[in-house]
Amino acid sequence: MKKRIFLLGAGYSARAYARRQRGQAEAISGTTRSPEKFDALREDGIEPLIFDGTVSSEMADTLKRTTHLVLSAAPEAGAGDESHDPLLPHVDGRLRQAMPDLRWISYLSTVGVYGDHGGAWVDEGSECRPVSRRSVERLEAEKAWQRAAEREGLPLAVLRLAGIYGPGRNALASLAAGTARRIVKPGQIFNRIHVEDITGALSLLAEREMGGVFNLADGEPSPAEDVVTFAAELMGVEPPPEIPFDRAEMTPMARSFYGENKRVSNARIKEAGYAFAWPDYRTALTRMWAEDDWR
Structure with missing residues (x-):
């Protein structure tokens, strides 16, 4: 059925x-x-x-x-x-x-x-x-x-x-819109x-x-600012300046994400038989830029 x-x-x-x-x-x-x-x-x-x-x-x-x-x-x-x-x-x-x-x-x-x-x-x-x-x-x-x-x-x-990221929601799109920021909190890791x-x-x-x-979650938990830097390199533009976390202006919700720090394993879904098509942000952003499907 x-x-x-x-x-x-x-x-x-x-x-x-x-x-x-x-x-x-x-x-x-x-x-x-x-x-x-x-x-x-x-x-x-x-x-x-x-x-x-x-x-x-x-x-x-x-x-x-x-x-x-x-x-x-x-x-x-x-x-x-x-x-x-x-x-x-x-x-x-x-x-x-x-x-x-x-x-x-x-x-x-x-x-x-x-x-x-x-x-x-x-x-x-x-x-x-x-x-x-x-x-x-x-x-x-x-x-x-x-x-x-x-x-x-x-x-x-x-x-x-x-x-979650994908077409219209990614570091490339944020850079193009002028809204990307590189907020640096040492040791902070995000998953995507x-x-x-x-x-x-x-x-x-x-x-x-x-x-x-x-x-x-993909296979490369990493600092958010690294993703923005890599996207800027792909686009051939200067990345935005680094902003120390304690000096960054953020909404309470955005700031709350920095209060949780972990690396998320995806081993179980792989064991269930799923093979990631977008295994890390570098592979994904490179492909999205090449295929022009990031907007």
Whole structure:
């Protein structure tokens, strides 16, 4: 039976997954809060639905036909249960009733659930000690969906995503827009993942209907300023000046990312059979620049 995919939160990564699945899935539906996005979603092969916390009859009918559920919407206050997940309060305890054809679930989480490990390597068995509220809520939502899936005997793949980049979201684009900065905090490491490796891993796990927790990060955790420097070299432009972290002007959210320092292992998803198409930022940016698909 062909997949009938439902994307809760048809954002950047979910839309890329839809483009990859177009022609392979029998149907792809996805939610948005904005009717203005309907045309763009349809261009990506997604039948758009409005979801603002209330499940419409049209959405309920679509869920009943869904075989593969991809959860890409962030937790939000007032969602109706302790996980703050926007969909779970509507289906918890009656997943089979709401989605009788459901065969597989994926929850798109964040490596932020690990919190700060002082730059050490972490894997899926490492202690989760999230710092930011958004990461605390992601971990709670992971656990809530794990409980719901276990009750129904359904496979759940939790994908903990590193910082996402790809077309339109990368150091090349930031340099071109004049917004790139090189903020230097000695010893600070960041992890990243190309959006097409998210869609590739999702496709593999969905095809095999495989559950488990998987980190999605490329093979070269590194300082953010190194990525900007390399991108500038590719473009043949001067990199922006280095700014010491303690003198950098940043939003509270941007600054919070510097409070978590770790190297994220991707060994488990490789063991599951996934081969990274974008294994490190150098390979990825070089290819994106050469193929002119970074904008």
